[in-house]
Amino acid sequence: MARAIVHMDLDTFFVSCERLTNSELNGIPLIVGGGERGVVASCSYEARKFGVRSAMPIAMAMKLCPDAKIIKGDMELYSKMSHDVTEILQEKAPVLEKASVDEFYLDITGMDRFHGSYKWTDELAQKVIKETGLPISFSLSINKTVSKIATGEGKPVGNLEIPEHKVQTFLNPLSIQKIPMVGTVTFQLLSRIGVRKIQTLAEMPAEVLQQMIGKNGLDIWKKANGIDHTPVEPYSERKSISTENTFSQDTIDIAKLKRVLLGMVEKLAFQLRSEQWLTSTVTVKIRYANFDTETKQSRVAYTSADHILTKTVMELFEKVYQRRMRLRLIGVRFSGLVRGTYQIDLFEDTQEILALYAAMDKMKSRYGFDAVMRCAGAHFKPNTKDEILKRKNENPKP
Structure with a gap:
């Protein structure tokens, strides 16, 4: 069926x-x-x-x-x-x-x-x-x-119904840009060899497309032929991602606590974007030296942007940390997740900010999360020469 x-x-x-x-x-x-x-x-x-x-x-x-x-x-x-x-x-x-x-x-x-x-x-x-x-x-x-x-x-x-026997007839005359996975670079590459319509793409040998484009070539070929077995993933707002830091020694150093929080936000926001999630709820958790635990939570517009989430986390931290006792643990949780990429949904964005996120995420994905970080959130030791050479060998240039 x-x-x-x-x-x-x-x-x-x-x-x-x-x-x-x-x-x-x-x-x-x-x-x-x-x-x-x-x-x-x-x-x-x-x-x-x-x-x-x-x-x-x-x-x-x-x-x-x-x-x-x-x-x-x-x-x-x-x-x-x-x-x-x-x-x-x-x-x-x-x-x-x-x-x-x-x-x-x-x-x-x-x-x-x-x-x-x-x-x-x-x-x-x-x-x-x-x-x-x-x-x-x-x-x-x-x-x-x-x-x-x-x-x-x-x-x-109008709203359309495309039954199974009409799928290819519907797709064939359309531009290959209509296929969700075909971006500007792929379109230009295929256009240079005369492939501009879905019918032409669908009739190409899948192996040739895979050689030209790489691992996504087969998926694009399948979509051009109306093949997509991706399931509809049930929606749930109960999903969340989080991280915590338990200090080796209890601390009241506010500057240190904020640096740790900043690093947490940057890590979790990168995870959101990598896995294509947007969050709508931010929670900050603290645990005092006497083990009393308190949390504060805030709703935000769906986002995966560091600068929005950092501001919210810092505001929540100021509200929840009121007793000025030493802390043994702090944590951040993003919940109310929905599927989505970081699109242009933040109205303070500039082209520079969007380009910065894209560049940072590309470097993190290739060389590891700590390949590039904001200075205020970095609390790790500099890489030794041996570590740099080891990473370079593990991630050779294509």
């Missing part, structure tokens, strides 16, 4: 949330993002007509659409609205995966025995629209890849 996988996407989510709170924003070119040196987090369809796109520098967007209105954005509002939509879907869906703050997958395989799968999905989408006021698009097909591509093709006017 073919699977029935639904992809749901909240249309221009940040823009739609802003328009719910201010009807004067309806029908005008609208950009949600940072200041002059920031980037576009989201934009309305009216702005897209001028060529404005997400992740574009604000300065470039304003040149393309000088009459656009720019709003800094309210991630607390967006997180709340995302949570409201999640609750509606979770109540009805047999299996729900929250892929990001505005994107969901549902596995409704077998439901057609009791309901028409498309009709049931459409009714659920209408329930979201009615109860939240947010527009939502969806597509129904046999796997995540086809459903996600179909949602993009159906926006903003």
Whole structure:
């Protein structure tokens, strides 16, 4: 039996949330993002007509659409609205995966025995629209890849159903850029040999594609042929990651405690980004010398960014550490996790900050976490010459 996988996407989510709170924003070119040196987090369809796109520098967007209105954005509002939509879907869906703050997958395989799968999905989408006021698009097909591509093709006017026997016919004429794994570099590489449509890519020998692109070549070839067995991962907000530090000697050194906390945040934030998680709840834990234990917790807009999480952790530490006794343990926990990558969802971001995160994460992934760290969070001994040579041998250049 073919699977029935639904992809749901909240249309221009940040823009739609802003328009719910201010009807004067309806029908005008609208950009949600940072200041002059920031980037576009989201934009309305009216702005897209001028060529404005997400992740574009604000300065470039304003040149393309000088009459656009720019709003800094309210991630607390967006997180709340995302949570409201999640609750509606979770109540009805047999299996729900929250892929990001505005994107969901549902596995409704077998439901057609009791309901028409498309009709049931459409009714659920209408329930979201009615109860939240947010527009939502969806597509129904046999796997995540086809459903996600179909949602993009159906926006903003229609929802698509792509049955198994029509999958290849649907995919063939589309640009290879529609495949989720195909980025700019891969597109340019394949374009140089004349591969621009999915049909051409699907008809290539998988081995040739793998030789050209590497380990992802086979996965891209499968997606071009409508093959994707990735399961819908049940959504849960109970997941968390955490770390603790028990000191060899109890301490009251505030500067030292804050350095340790900074290092913890940097480590956990890197883990979030590496595993493609975003957190919505931050907790700081302390244990005094007499073993009394206290915690403080705060909700944040979904993020995996060091500078946002560091600020929250330090604020919580100031609130929880009130007795000025020696501490034997401190810890940090990030919970309320959802799947998602660090996209342009922080409205103070600049191109420099985004480039910095990408560069640091690349170095950490290749050479180990402590290959590059913020000075304030570093509390390790410098590498010896032997250690540097050993690491170089373990991680030779390709």
